[in-house]
Amino acid sequence: MAESTPTAGAWQRQRPSPAALGRDAAVAAVLVVATVGSAFVYASITSFTPPAWWVSALWAVVIAAPLAFRRRLPAVVALVVAAAFVAGQLLFVPEVLFSNICLFVALYSLGAWGVNRTVAKLVRLAIIVGMFLWLFSTLVVNASSPGLGELGAGHGALDPYIALASIQVLQNLLYFAAAYYFGNSAWSSARARELLEERTRELQAERERSQRQAVVLERIRIARELHDVVAHHVSVMGVQAGAARRVLAKVDSDSDGELLDKAVTAVAAIEENARVAVNDLHHLLGALRQSAPPLTLDDASSLGVPQLEALIDETRLLGTEVDFWVVGTPGALSPATSLNVYRIAQEALTNARKHAGPAARVDARLRYLDGAVEIEVSDNGRGGGSRPGANPDVEPGGLGQLGMRERVDAAGGVLEAGPRARGGYVVRARFPVTPARVPQ
Incomplete structure (x- = not known):
């Protein structure tokens, strides 16, 4: 059974990394060994005749090894593990500990990693309903079993078999409800985490854009200040230089020194404006070289x-x-x-x-x-x-x-x-x- 593709525009969980897939394979290998060992231990305490050892070993591989692919093909793995679980019961394989763990992990993984949420929901519900139908049929069959009297009279108000059946039903309800709930919770948590990471990246990008814009605006403001300083003072210097040139051309024919005084005044004005322009430029450029605090209008000019x-x-x-x-x-x-x-x-x-x-x-x-x-x-x-x-x-x-x-x-x-x-x-x-x- 191939995994169905998600609907267009639906959120998709990021696929597992190679390291995560490697851990899944290692966990599956450990569960295979543990299931085989548990089957041989249970064989020593069971009252019925277990199947041949190689059947139990092969069954352990079938029910545990698929968990290596639980994140890549969760629906397929869940169906295979569920079928192997039922087969083990029908073959009287003496193991009930790790087989239940394998089934729980498979159902949980389908809820946590199922790409198509509809398929993940339907497959889990089908497995759970099938398991309960099998449980109820087994309870009905065992109710008429000759060995039922071995349970004893008990000391409670309930019939011993009814009490046993109630406990089994409750255990299965809690078992399957936990697998279903925690699988969905893992999917929701992953979604919330990725959305948070995406928003964090967007905020980081927005902050970087704002910083770049602030730098551009600061450069424009500084350029405006430089233009104001240079345009004014250099313009004044040009006018004064022209006046000085015209006056100095007539100095030789001037007897009372009035033209010379005007020329000196114009040159002095040029000197003053040049000094002011240079000081302002040095102030602005010096502020540009400082890393902190940022340049402000008050710093640029008084x-x-x-x-x-x-x-x-x-x-x-x-x-x-x-x-x-x-x-x-x-x-x-x-x-x-x-x-x-x-x-x-x-x-x-x-x-x-x-x-x-x-x-x-x-x-x-x-x-x-x-x-x-x-x-x-x-x-x-x-x-x-x-x-x-x-x-x-x-x-x-x-x-x-x-x-x-x-x-x-x-x-x-x-x-x-x-x-x-x-x-x-x-x-x-x-x-x-x-x-x-x-x-x-």
């Missing part, structure tokens, strides 16, 4: 809203007219929100200085709203079209607006950036602000 005035003044020194307004009642901001506001203003001012034109005027407004803070930087420059670096979808090399949008999205804010209807360009970013808790 800039924020309080430094907006200095940023505006710096832009004015570069020749761009900037009006700065604070609207509403200033409130406490988290370091991350404060830094985000500063970086958005920094990027917007840098783009305005680079692309709005020399005669453009910039209007910067910091608004404290109900549950939010908003930074707006607009200009009346050329605007109208896409600016280099303002739309990475149009200009793949531009990262300014992409960095702003990533920063705003990460904070749960809203970013508006684009040309104004009356000319120029506007950048408006709104960040949510959690109200500060008042101590009770």
Whole structure:
């Protein structure tokens, strides 16, 4: 009888390993030897004539050896062992200890390893029902046996034969119920264990994915910080270097030293911006080399809203007219929100200085709203079209607006950036602000 295949989508227990199959073979060999030895011991105490020794030995092999395949062909093994058990009784083989163990193991294995659960259930029920029918028929036949009087009168209230029959029925009920129950329990336990292991693997995979995503997000954030630092300071350095070059070209014809002073001022500004950019880069890259603790926004920069005035003044020194307004009642901001506001203003001012034109005027407004803070930087420059670096979808090399949008999205804010209807360009970013808790 071949094992039936399971239904589609049903859970299947993992097949036994070679080591487990080797243990099954060893257990089967031990049971063969033990059954043979038990048969010869029982032959010394039985009252009836046992069969020839080779019959008992062959029967021991038939009932115990198939258990070597109890996990690979559990239904076949159960049927063979059950048939051998009945044959041993019919042949009057004097052995009742290890034969019962072999039958129990076979029924248990069918419940624990049967691939097709319907087949496993039906085969076990058929064997159990068959065994009970055989038991009841034997009890009926023995009830009319002349040797029944050998049981004695007994001292209890029940008839001796009825008491003996009741005990045998109860023993068989417990025997077969235990084999059936523990087999099913082993199957359920294996299923629960494999499902737990699968969920553990899924959680481990999810954790690894989350760790990889966290690394990617951290790299994007650091790249954004590096872009903000480099784009601003290098832009300022470029403007100052151009001013210094134009001034130094006229130094020879200058008599009062005014142009020389301007050139010195421009070169000093270049030096200061270069120093700041290098320090910021060293700080970020140094944090990257540290294994712990992880880099945070506070570690990346100490800039924020309080430094907006200095940023505006710096832009004015570069020749761009900037009006700065604070609207509403200033409130406490988290370091991350404060830094985000500063970086958005920094990027917007840098783009305005680079692309709005020399005669453009910039209007910067910091608004404290109900549950939010908003930074707006607009200009009346050329605007109208896409600016280099303002739309990475149009200009793949531009990262300014992409960095702003990533920063705003990460904070749960809203970013508006684009040309104004009356000319120029506007950048408006709104960040949510959690109200500060008042101590009770």
